[in-house]
Amino acid sequence: MKELKYINKYFKKYWGKLVLGIIITIIARIFSLVMPPYVNKSIKAMEDYLTGDHSNLELVKGELLQYILIIIGAALLSGFFTFLMRQTIINISRYIEYDLKNEVYDHYQYLNLSFYKKNRTGDLMNRISEDVTQVRMYAGPAIMYGIQTLTLFACLLPIMFIKAPTIAFYTLLPLPILSILIYNISKIIHKKSTIVQQYLSTLSTFTQESFSGITVIKAYGLEPQISKELVGLANEGKDKSMDLAKVNAWFFPLMILLIGISNIFVIYIGGKQYINGEIESMGIIAEFIIYVNMLTWPVAVVGWLTSIVQSAAASQERINEFLNVQPDIRNEVTEETPIQGKITFNDVTFTYDDTNITALKNISFTINNGETVAIIGKTGSGKSTILDLIARLSDVSSGEILIDDVPIKNLNLNSLRKAIGAVPQDAFLFSDTIKNNIKFGKEDATDEEIIEVAKNSVVHKNIMGFSKAYDTILGERGITLSGGQKQRVSIARALLKDPQIYLFDDCLSAVDTETEEEILNNLKKASRNRTTLIVSHRVSSAKNADKIIVLEDGKILQEGTHDILISKDGYYKELYHNQLSEKEN
Template sequence: MVARMGTFTRICRYISRNWPLFLVSVSCILVSTIVSVQVPLLIRAAIDNVITPLAENRLEIELGKSTLFTLILEIIGLTAVVGLFSFIQRYANTYFSQKVVYDIRNDAFASLQNQSFAFYDKTHTGQLLSKVTTDMDRIRRFLGFQLTFLISSIILLIVTLYTMFSINTMLTLFILPIMPCIFATFYSFGKKIRPLFTQMREQYGSLTSVLHEAITGIRVVKAFAQEDFERKKFASKNDKYFQTTLASAKIRALYIPLVGFLIGLGTIIIFWYGGFEVITGTLTIGTLVAFNAYLAMLVMPMRFFGMFISGYHRTMAAGNRIFEVIDAETEIKEKPDALTLPKLKGHVKFENVSFSYRKGRPILKNVTFEAKPGETLALLGATGSGKSTIIRLIPRFYDASSGKIIVNDYDVRDVKLKSLRKQIGIVAQETFLFSMTIKENIAYGKPEAKMDEIVAAAKAARAHEFISTLPKGYDSRIGERGVTLSGGQRQRIAIARALLMNPRILILDDSTSSVDVETEYEIQHALRAVLKNRTAFVITQRVSTIRNADKIIFLEKGEIVEEGTHETLMAKKGAYYQIYQTLYETQKPNVEAVSEHTSSKQEETEQ
């Protein structure tokens, strides 16, 4: 409960930022409630002062009509006032609830943007999406409906009970015992349904996660003909969610009729006791009718109080999940006195660097090497040897467990992250392009770039030619992950995106691993031009790229086993020699094709 109160306190802090809107909403509730309670009194007056006297011939017809018409106009007027204030209240409350959620959502997204890769490594995407969407909507509905309804119910309960006691104390006392019964019923309902709602929320998050994976990995699913497996996996999660939903529906189906019975019992008490009072002449028919109307008004707060407890706990559970995101501490933090990194020359040094994603499972072990400005380093090794980890440590996506990573004589942990990453260009193996225009994708790292800069970067990446053939050129919009473009075209746009930032350090993670000969030639040609005067780290299995590197680092199980140029390592005839021979034999047709393609292109150029 302490945690729940802590969550509610956090939400209240967001509410306090928008207190004028909240105050307007509460004021309108107060006015509309007080006015609405007057309507049964006017109905009582119409019955006792007009309808009953007319039926008993104690009132002139014309006077009765005039009085009844006046009362009807008053009821219409009160209803209009209630409607007006309800409109203002709903608008103000909607604005208020949306604004609070807007602030929370922005804070949650800002926290997600600040998180390190380690956070995403251990967090399911579906769960995050559920927190930022479904849980956020839960809070919006709590603020927009339940919180204001709670305030409205409290005001309605106080005003209605005061009015009932002022009219007939005994009849009110006869009805009151029903109220705790109704409240207890709804409280019991909330207690039973609450854990089911928690399960539903967790199961919905799992369902979303499975759906997201199935859609994102649809190519892999179809490539391995695993549609049935994915269907069964989704159906299993969906069935659990369905069964929990049915269980909650069963509880609702049980409790709602029970409440209806209690309300009916209250009506019976009113007409039983009130009927005798009317017969004896101590109670008017109008008062009896008004009391029945007030009973209906009392049921609403009682019903809501019981349900509010369930809704409150559901909302606090959702809020707790959201604040877990907001409060999540990033593992990569800048020091308070972090320095702004000056323009890089491209000098990178690893000094006895060790790293583990999980304790007890080292990925890098005392790695030491140096990359001089303008050098191209090829990182080679089997899967899991630590190649990708090295390139992730340079821009400080992760922190080394021990040792130092030095860039231009600065420890990367001593500089501001933005000043470091702005000077490093990265082309990942799996190219991600946003659902924006090609121009916007290339300028993603430098939104203020001018058009001639964007075109120059595209030309350097050998992308300008195919972009120019598109219907809208650089303004052509591409879909998520660039699905409307070929693999090679996506890679070249990614290279252009990296080059536009004019990085002194360029990281290429297996950027030609899955392209054809023509595309490989285009990318290789682009890379030869752009790697000049830049320090480059290249992860690749392509022999054509490896042998052109200034230095090759061969890794095994997180350790450097060989280091040097292609010629010196081949002369040693060690581990590199063996793997190179294997790669060359495997890629020989492509290597020769690229060489022939290069020669023919050169001949065309000379002619």
């Protein structure tokens, strides 16, 4: 239960509705207790008539009619308040589910990129869906039926002992056995529920990755192998679920058995007492049978409630595991900070926590506001890491990054990222229209602005070639488009944002050299007076930059303009001549 204390803040938030729901639940149960005494009175009235003067038939009919009307009225009122009970407590559980899902999702967004490298998407999705649903069952049905059970026990036990203490004693005799069984079985349920939820996450992850990588699976003809793996995983998950179901299956038969024993006690002990004249009417036996059967569901539901609580505790524990993860990148500045675009690296070193690879080693450089700088280097030289550090997706291991001569940690994180238009190497598009994917950089953009940036990124003609043009719905991750088209739509998105700093991470690798030249010319016009960093493997993307930085193994190997670098022997000159020869061939 300690894990479930986390959602107490939501109970406090909705305490008014919760208290109202509890009151309504108690009223509903109290009205349901009206029927048994009047059944007793009805039987007693018939007994009095049969053993007494038969001349008062009309009086007995009147009494019976009165009792029947009271029973019907109480049942209707109980049903009405039961309806209101569900409309309050169950609704509260939905509100809590809504709030908890939003909290988990918001927390996911604030966590570092390293968190997503360590955890799989399917597991993240399962915790925000299946696990939160389990917690909702605790916040709604478990509380509602728990209050019903407590109310019935609190009301029935005194009534039963006042009316017939001996019968009541034997009727309730099985309950201690029930408590012991529940205690032991609930521990097993908690353990098995945790295992089941973990396997659900594993299954979700496997299917999500299979659907995302369906192109590779089909290309390699691996459908039978993937299906076999899924069957094995599903069977393993089924076995775990069956283990849990077998434990849960013990509850209801045991409850029914114990309730049946209670009924036998009522009939046997009550019958003996009636024969011996210790109770005055058979009606008391009928009343107690109704009481026992009224307790059937509450007693039986104890097991179900225990299962719900244990499953919810296991799920909340998994949710808390991620909620307790604190992001390393925090926004320590509340007020907005304007960004002009000057960038300074002072002796910066960065090492990835997950791989322990040092991507940058004591590098220093300055990019003035409005300058265009190209970063060239082999794969793994640290080019993309520089862009990640500027956007503060990670913090440096040592050294310092300054933006406009202010330490990057002293800037408002939201202001910094709003001032950046980033185009990643692996262009990501959402399952939405092309128009909305471009508008992702500026939600209030007009159609004219969208078309303009699409023309500048040389993708407008491609878009107009689709039957629905800009209203074309893209597949997941933009699978409808080619690699080059996805890159150009991403560039259009960044241009539409019109930020102070552009970060282009090898975003022209999938386009031909002629298209690349046209895009670069358009980018030069669009990014005038904007700080621009272009990461590329091609000299053609870098040659017109104000400055070129050549990286190797996380260190600056060369630095200067295109003209200066090709006049010196080194990596850049060699790369330039190699690519020039390839173009001529």
